[in-house]
Amino acid sequence: MSFDGIVVNSLSRELKKTLGNSKIDKVYQPEKDEICLKIRARQESYKLVISASASNPRTYLADMYEKTNPKKAPVFCMTLRKHIQGGIITDIEQVDFERIIKISVESYDELKEKTLKYLFVEIMGKHSNIILVSHSGKIIDSIKRIPLSVSRLRQVLPGAEYELPPSQNKLNPLKKISVEEFKTLLKEDDNIVKSLYSNILGISPLVAKEVCFRSGVSVDSKINEISLSKFNEIMSIVEGIFDDLKNDIDYPNMIIDTKKDKIVEFSSIELKQYQDMSDIKDDSISAIIEQYYLKKDIKDRLNQKSSSMKKSISLRLDRVNNKIKKQLKELRESENAHVYKTKGELITSYIYMIKKGMESVEVLNFYDENNPIMIKLNPNLSPSENAQKYFKKYNKLKNANEELTKLLIINKEESEYLDNILLSIDNSENSQELKEIREELVREGYLKSRNMPKKNNKPKTVIMKYLSSNGNTIMVGRNNKQNDYLTLKMADNDDYWFHTKDIPGSHVLLKCAGKQVNDEEIKEAATLAAYYSKAKMSSNVPIDYTRKKNVKKPSGAKPGMVIYEKNKTVYVTPSDEEKAKIKKIED
Structure with missing residues (x-):
């Protein structure tokens, strides 16, 4: 995953600089596995999002966080409000170069005495958790309770002693790692990429591939195929990456495949392996994390x-x-x-x-x-x-x-x-x-x-719009309510209407106000009709198109169902690359 020990290291340092000695004003829990801390620091307000989602665990300072909160606050949210709301963040640190962030909060207890409590954020895939721990090391509560029936290795329950997740016995990169020390852990037929991320803390498969790219070693290379000089080069690159981190040198960036209009990866080190793709850099790793997960998390939540x-x-x-x-x-x-x-x-x-x-x-x-x-x-x-x-x-x-x-x-x-x-x-x-x-x-x-x-025939949602190469608007319905409204209410009789032939798909409208449209515009609208259909992954998809005046809705027909005549058919092959060529109109 992109959220590896290196990213956590950069993030924890950034959070410490930004939120050190700041006050936690409010605690919210919009999702069952996600909290948001509203923090006031030096006359500025911040939102710290902490998610223990099994698919997208993460932590970052958010600019565009607008999730609504439940009317009744969950139990864990009430616990946090009781123990850390109004408290001062005294320290934020990464634990043992693991994907764990420890947030120390000083607050008053029931006896009006200052006490120190710790919020442990464990970013570990399906095992991710947010755990509130007392100054004595006892668990006060967690966003996910883990009883004995779920895990024999480690229970996370109120009143139990907090223990760090089981050690993976990896090498600590903050200490100098010799080639000999590294090679003693390996087998001759091991893969170099797997060897790197399996034996060195903080390194993910992404970073391991980056090390191989910089050293000119194939990611498929076996240990016995790599010369001693190349091993020395590999370890020198690893050492250089962690030296930069120790010296507060970060490169928050995100890789975008512009051909497919998709975010590929993000990291706090430069990813030279993606030279053929766009590199978006930012001064803040939080900003990069937010951009990366914004759409990804929404899609997962919708699923x-x-x-x-x-x-x-x-x-x-x-x-x-x-x-x-x-x-x-x-x-x-x-x-x-x-x-x-x-x-x-x-x-x-x-x-x-x-x-x-x-x-x-x-x-x-x-x-x-x-x-x-x-x-x-x-x-x-x-x-x-x-x-x-x-x-x-x-x-x-x-x-x-x-x-x-x-x-x-x-x-x-x-x-x-x-x-x-x-x-x-x-x-x-x-x-x-x-x-x-x-x-x-x-x-x-x-x-x-x-x-x-x-x-209500009018949809509350916004209909997706694109701009054709000739400057006309192309509209795409994403559900039956949008389809009916688009076709029966928004379309003029002389607009062009598109739909996949005998295949479930979206209604697509090319607004042209009776003007002549060219073949390129026809192809663009047809591409969108194919892309937002069941034939998205197919080639040579048949798309019927006709003037809207030839499209009718039979009496009693189900939502989204229409009949049409006097149509022509064009064949297109939809793809992310072809869709990305058509400019989207942002509302």
């Missing part, structure tokens, strides 16, 4: 909030698709209804040849050039009863064919609708968009809710 909704819709979609399979099978059988009618009529025509007790009869089929045909009979039935049996079977299958055709249309429409819902959930970029989808599903009867939401 957590939408998981139950996706599961419910996926189960419903599986049931509908299974129904369609069975109905198609029954429909194929019903298409043979005429065979039973023919046999009934042949029995009636040759009834004089048939007697009760016969199990079959061979007759000439005058419907098929008098070719002989064998007809099975029920020996317990009379000839006329056998004929009636075949006529009943014919009528049953004939009626079934008509019903199955109707049901298949309904079920296929529902399957397409549910597919679109799953895509809308994946395309959601904030909680309000998820809320709009949930409200729609409640109205359509797919989810239960005590309070039926009022129907």
